Amino acid sequence: DTAVSQTPKYLVTQMGNDKSIKCEQNLGHDTMYWYKQDSKKFLKIMFSYNNKELIINETVPNRFSPKSPDKAHLNLHINSLELGDSAVYFCASSQGQSSGQETQYFGPGTRLLVL
Amino acid sequence: GENVEQHPSTLSVQEGDSAVIKCTYSDSASNYFPWYKQELGKRPQLIIDIRSNVGEKKDQRIAVTLNKTAKHFSLHITETQPEDSAVYFCAASYGATNKLIFGTGTLLAVQP
Numbered sequence: 001d002t003a004v005s006q007t008p009k010y011l012v013t014q015m016g017n018d019k020s021i022k023c024e025q026n027l028g029h030d031t032m033y034w035y036k037q038d039s040k041k042f043l044k045i046m047f048s049y050n051n052k053e054l055i056i057n058e059t060v061p062n063r064f065s066p067k068s069p070d071k072a073h074l075n076l077h078i079n080s081l082e083l084g085d086s087a088v089y090f091c092a093s094s095q096g097q098s099s100g101q102e103t104q105y106f107g108p109g110t111r112l113l114v115l
Numbered sequence: 116g117e118n119v120e121q122h123p124s125t126l127s128v129q130e131g132d133s134a135v136i137k138c139t140y141s142d143s144a145s146n147y148f149p150w151y152k153q154e155l156g157k158r159p160q161l162i163i164d165i166r167s168n169v170g171e172k173k174d175q176r177i178a179v180t181l182n183k184t185a186k187h188f189s190l191h192i193t194e195t196q197p198e199d200s201a202v203y204f205c206a207a208s209y210g211a212t213n214k215l216i217f218g219t220g221t222l223l224a225v226q227p
Contacts, residue, residue: 031213041202043159043217055212090158097213101147101166104215106158 003027004107006091012113013081020077021110023091031055032074033092033104034066043090049074050097081114088112117141117209121218129226134192136221138205141186147208148181148188149215154201162203163190195225 004025013019025032033056034046048056049068063079078085088109094102118141128134140148149164165172165179165188172179178191188207192199205218 041153041220043204043220045214045216048212048214056214094213098211100208100211100213102213103149103161103164104213106151106160108158 004091004093004105006089006107006110008110009108010111010113012115014115015081015083017081018077018079019081019112020075021089021091021112023074023076023107025072025091025093025105025107027093027095027105029093029095029105030071031094031097031102032068032071033094034074034076035090035092035106037088037090037109039087047074047076048097055097078112083114086112086114117214117216119205119207119216119218121205121221123221124219125222125224127224127226128195130195130197132195134190134195134199134223134225136190136203136205136223137187138189138207138218139185139187140207140216142207142209143183143186145186145207145209147213148179149206150179150190151204151206151217152201153204153220159204192223195223197225197227199223200225 031050033048047066052068065077068074091107092104094104121138146167151159153159181188202220206215
């Protein structure tokens with residue numbers, strides 16, 4: 001009965017490869033997010049989508065491309081992986097976004113290691 | 116710019132003592148301030164939040180205070196227990212997009 005789920009949980013890959021991470025929420029929320037948590041535990045917003053529309057697009061290399069096939073899913077595709085992409089990637093969701101006061105619920109994270 | 120400063124970065128207390136973590140934010144328009152607890156290898160979990168129309172909120176042993184004039188908010192944990200040990204993050208919202216900027220985290224260790 002997981003509210004926000006991500007796959008895979010762990011991802012180990014070689015530099016230069018392309019990989020995808022998937023996120024799904026069953027809360028009926030309209031807004032989903034991707035965060036990156038680096039080795040120093042800094043948690044930083046990357047993207048958000050509201051009902052399949054891109055809302056937040058932070059200064060992220062264009063090797064990162066989010067895709068939202070429907071409002072319950074938000075995937076993250078990463079091209080030409082680099083060593084610095086190694087991190088934990090968290091998906092989150094909220095009921096909406098327009099009030100700026102919506103609680104965000106996090107998924108379990110995907111631990112990406114680029115060798 | 117968008118910035119949230121959090122102090123201290125580490126905090127060690129004895130079981131039963133109180134713990135206080137402080138954050139400051141840069142945008143006076145910020146109106147939502149959640150606190151998350153992250154245990155090792157786990158997801159951040161919301162423990163309490165406060166919106167700008169209130170100055171204080173309490174939930175059992177946890178309380179948050181907000182001073183909008185000073186752009187400052189704090190987390191207070193009373194009667195700490197070993198299971199309170201974790202990294203705690205404050206955050207502040209920016210703009211109408213529900214964008215959260217997180218503080219750098221506080222590693223709280225409660226010694227039994």
